Amino acid sequence: MMAHTQIDMTRIGRAQPVAKAVLRPLVKVLWDLDVQGGENVPKSGPGVLCPNHVSVIDSFFLPVVLRRALIYVGKAEYLDDWKTSRLFPALGMIPIDRRGGEHAASALDAARTILQNGGLFGIYPEGTRSRSGCLHKGHTGAARLAVETGAPLIPVGLMGTREIQPPDKATPIPFRKATVRFGKPIDVSRYRDRLGDRALYRQLTDELMFEIQALCGLEYVDTYAGSVSAPAPTPDQVVEPVVIAPAQPTIERRSSTDVLTPKPLIGV
Numbered sequence: 001m002m003a004h005t006q007i008d009m010t011r012i013g014r015a016q017p018v019a020k021a022v023l024r025p026l027v028k029v030l031w032d033l034d035v036q037g038g039e040n041v042p043k044s045g046p047g048v049l050c051p052n053h054v055s056v057i058d059s060f061f062l063p064v065v066l067r068r069a070l071i072y073v074g075k076a077e078y079l080d081d082w083k084t085s086r087l088f089p090a091l092g093m094i095p096i097d098r099r100g101g102e103h104a105a106s107a108l109d110a111a112r113t114i115l116q117n118g119g120l121f122g123i124y125p126e127g128t129r130s131r132s133g134c135l136h137k138g139h140t141g142a143a144r145l146a147v148e149t150g151a152p153l154i155p156v157g158l159m160g161t162r163e164i165q166p167p168d169k170a171t172p173i174p175f176r177k178a179t180v181r182f183g184k185p186i187d188v189s190r191y192r193d194r195l196g197d198r199a200l201y202r203q204l205t206d207e208l209m210f211e212i213q214a215l216c217g218l219e220y221v222d223t224y225a226g227s228v229s230a231p232a233p234t235p236d237q238v239v240e241p242v243v244i245a246p247a248q249p250t251i252e253r254r255s256s257t258d259v260l261t262p263k264p265l266i267g268v
Helices: 016-030 058-065 074-080 087-091 101-116 142-147 189-194 198-216
Strands: 033-036 047-051 069-076 092-097 120-124 153-159 177-182
Touching: 016 058, 016 087, 033 058, 047 058, 047 142, 047 189, 058 069, 058 153, 058 177, 069 074, 069 101, 087 092, 092 101, 101 120, 120 142, 142 153, 142 189, 142 198, 153 198, 189 198
Parallel strands: 033 177, 047 120, 047 153, 069 092, 069 120
Antiparallel strands: 153 177
């Protein structure tokens, strides 16, 4: 795989306004897309949008439903293909090396710049698509970015997108329903004096995953997406059109105060 050590920020997102103008009417015709909680996305200023991730089409639906520009991360492997190496950054994708640590440093630096300049940044806390259709344990990068920049964490629940474009299906299925739910922002400003506190990042991430689960209604699995122990779809699994109903949490809802007390937590 090519090494991607520098990110040309002049390329990131420059084609997104045109793409959204073209895609919005197309999406409206092809899918019944229900957007809820849009008032929870700040009209100005920074925000870290954190959706669950079960389908390739997630990365197209989320920017389309937002009035504001959204810069988001995507796997660096997309830049190894000439067909997507220019297109995806122009649409707003910052490439990230999913090995993490120093490999992902340039992407995280770019994300900080976006947030410090008052922009919206999108990141999937699960790190990659859930092949099982469940919600998996979150990585702490989103929480770290939020604490470092003071931007609120905004949980997002996506429902129905896996039925529109199931795993390994190259093209989406038209005329199905999906829902995008924006949850109430998680204010991290009171933790700015705890920069570098890994326990805080872990606990904030757990709170974030509780909120995402309540929005999307998916079963929570306490493993990272893509890990060996993560459940895989069974051979007899049949993808059927989703019936959108109010999400019912299958894991205990907790307040910020509860989650941030020193006790054993799911995902710690």
